[in-house]
Amino acid sequence: MRLFFNPLFKISPQESIAQVSEGSWRNELEVASGKYHHAAAWFAILLDPLFAVTDYINIHENWFHIFILRVSVSLITLANLWVCRKLSLPSSYIAGVPLLLISLQNAYTYNFLDNDNTHLVGHNFNYMALIIGAAMFVLWHWLYSAIVIVISVFTTAYFIYNNPYLSLNEFFPNGGLLLCVVTIFMLVLIQTRYNLTVKEIKTRIALQISNEEVQLQNEELQAQEEIIRGINENLENLIHVRTLELKKKNQALEEYAFINAHKLRAPVASILGLINLIKKGNLDEDTRNMVSHLQLSADKLDAVVNSITKAIEKGDDYKDTSDQNQSLL
Structure with missing residues (x-):
């Protein structure tokens, strides 16, 4: 032998x-x-x-x-x-x-x-x-x-x-x-x-x-294969759960983009239109200053809404600057 x-x-x-x-x-x-x-x-x-x-x-x-x-x-x-x-x-x-x-x-x-x-x-x-x-x-x-x-x-x-x-x-x-x-x-x-x-x-x-x-x-190899198979199955489950979460977040972002582009954008546009109408009237000096500040704030708010819309469309996180936040307050 x-x-x-x-x-x-x-x-x-x-x-x-x-x-x-x-x-x-x-x-x-x-x-x-x-x-x-x-x-x-x-x-x-x-x-x-x-x-x-x-x-x-x-x-x-x-x-x-x-x-x-x-x-x-x-x-x-x-x-x-x-x-x-x-x-x-x-x-x-x-x-x-x-x-x-x-x-x-x-x-x-x-x-x-x-x-x-x-x-x-x-x-x-x-x-x-x-x-x-x-x-x-x-x-x-x-x-x-x-x-x-x-x-x-x-x-x-x-x-x-x-x-x-x-x-x-x-x-x-x-x-x-x-x-x-x-x-x-x-x-x-x-x-x-x-x-x-x-x-x-x-x-x-x-x-x-x-x-x-x-x-x-x-x-021992078979036992390790069983462990690896269990880990792979767990990873697949985690990926599936994560995918569902991402889908939900994407749907939420799409809804938010729709709200931002239509429902939020429309009032801002109305505010800007009203400001333009007010400017055409006879205003004293103090009123004109207040309207100018209101115009500036409305323009910034409009810029913020536009930037949020673009960030959502690109898939990037929107980051607001402190100057913009302070200007809006």
Whole structure:
């Protein structure tokens, strides 16, 4: 499984995998290895007694003794499987106990071999079957494999040394060297599968975490979009309300312009006309002065009305000067 680079987080796949906690990937590893180790235990329970056929060929005189030993190993493995399930022990116990017992069983069998090298070769191949089976089903750290191998090596060497018909000079040429090579191959293969499985689990967890973070960011983006949508709707409502207010003000201005241009303009024009008529009469000096002031005020009022009308038509605010206001007072 490949972990692609996610530009949202600016982090490399290696850094994402390195951030996976040990507890999470170990739990996943336990689930994955548990399937293999349960299968290995059941294969040991069922097949180990069947290998008594090879004992009948290699050690005919003592084969039944070894058969009882094989049956005992199967029963112990079955009991160990039940105990591990009951106590929820790590799956390494499920595979480790039968592997170690069968290895010790095979080492013990060297004690009964005679001086027939054919039987030695056959038993070495029988031992290889166990090693190959372990390489196929066992999934754990190399340290556990090393412990089993060390115990098996010393036990095998002990029983070969105690068998007067066997020696290391006979053991290695008759399948012993190949057995050592297969054992090393088992150690390398189990560790390789272990490393690949751990890497795959870490990558899968890192990708899952990355997807969850992307989903979380998408949810946050959706929430922000909802907020922005609400703001936009509110702005549209405000604009609509403001537009209605402006329309009302424009209508009021239009009405005011009409009033200013017709209803207010007409009395001013009448006042100006009356002033002109009064001027044509015989007036004394004081009256003429008052009429002049009245004429000046009427002209200013007319100018103000005209300026208001023009300002409304242009859309500008009308600003009356203080001098004009004071003149009108």
